[in-house]
Amino acid sequence: MIDSADIVIIGSGGLGAATAYYLAKRGTHRIALLERLEIGSQTSPRAAGMVNCLRKSDLMIELIKRAVAGIRQFSADTGQPLDWVQSGSLKVARRRADAEVIQEDILRGRRHGLDVEELSLDAAHRLNPSLQTTGVAAVMRIGDDMYFNPAQLAVGFARAAQANGAVLLPNTAVTCILIADGEVSGVDTTAGRIHAPIVVDAAGAWTRQVAEACGIRVPLVTTAQQLFVTEPVPDARCPSRLADDQNHGCCGVHETL
Numbered sequence: 001m002i003d004s005a006d007i008v009i010i011g012s013g014g015l016g017a018a019t020a021y022y023l024a025k026r027g028t029h030r031i032a033l034l035e036r037l038e039i040g041s042q043t044s045p046r047a048a049g050m051v052n053c054l055r056k057s058d059l060m061i062e063l064i065k066r067a068v069a070g071i072r073q074f075s076a077d078t079g080q081p082l083d084w085v086q087s088g089s090l091k092v093a094r095r096r097a098d099a100e101v102i103q104e105d106i107l108r109g110r111r112h113g114l115d116v117e118e119l120s121l122d123a124a125h126r127l128n129p130s131l132q133t134t135g136v137a138a139v140m141r142i143g144d145d146m147y148f149n150p151a152q153l154a155v156g157f158a159r160a161a162q163a164n165g166a167v168l169l170p171n172t173a174v175t176c177i178l179i180a181d182g183e184v185s186g187v188d189t190t191a192g193r194i195h196a197p198i199v200v201d202a203a204g205a206w207t208r209q210v211a212e213a214c215g216i217r218v219p220l221v222t223t224a225q226q227l228f229v230t231e232p233v234p235d236a237r238c239p240s241r242l243a244d245d246q247n248h249g250c251c252g253v254h255e256t257l
């Protein structure tokens, strides 16, 4: 256990671990990454790992483009493994109103240099034979979309942060962010106090609870989702499967929002 750091990061999911890595890489500050459970063990490794490039706002598209570049460079940059596949994806509209949305999406995607096009129903069926096109109004292809192995990302960032000098503290829950005279002075944890002038709350779905423990209100609301995992679906094709694919994507994880 340490008793001081320049920057304390709460939460070792994808966001916290990446923050720790990029700060540690600068080599200018003592970084401590605190995690109440095992490093990178909560939401981040359980994601589907899909990267959808075509978003509604220009800002989001530019952010995702940076994320894609980061994923491609991840192993070269961090020295950690990350399996990813640029599979592309199909977006299917069943109603006329949704077909109009697809036309807008294509225009916006082209404006940002994305590989997007409208497909005929036959072409869509050839690309994905399990897609039944009866009742489909329009289909577009987004060639830039990809997926990656989410189990590798947060842990990889955390290991790379450690290799650059960050201190990893698993099984160390932050119980309170210390604030005096309007300034942050550190955190209390289940393993003792750490003094630090900068604290990053990257606690994911628990961000609000962590902030509320020191009287700060973060307008974040978590909502329940349902997830069911099936056996592989016959005839569903993955263009290329990740080596240690854990039944992700078209092979069996279904999410309802």
Ligand SMILES: Cc1cc2nc3c(=O)[nH]c(=O)nc-3n(C[C@H](O)[C@H](O)[C@H](O)COP(=O)(O)OP(=O)(O)OC[C@H]3O[C@@H](n4cnc5c(N)ncnc54)[C@H](O)[C@@H]3O)c2cc1C
Residues within 6 Å of the ligand: 010, 011, 012, 013, 014, 015, 016, 034, 035, 036, 037, 040, 041, 042, 043, 044, 045, 046, 047, 048, 049, 050, 051, 172, 173, 174, 175, 202, 203, 204, 205, 206, 210, 227, 255
């Ligand atoms: C089923 C599912 C599928 C998803 N699919 C996708 C997808 O395909 N594409 C996509 O982009 N996104 C997807 N997401 C969303 C994505 O997983 C999350 O947005 C992302 O993982 C959040 O990362 P995070 O670092 O903010 O949170 P987390 O990974 O949850 O990390 C937060 C960490 O903070 C720790 N923590 C909490 N409180 C404390 C405390 N007091 N002290 C110390 N540590 C604390 C937690 O233990 C946790 O490890 C999916 C999510 C789910 C659940």
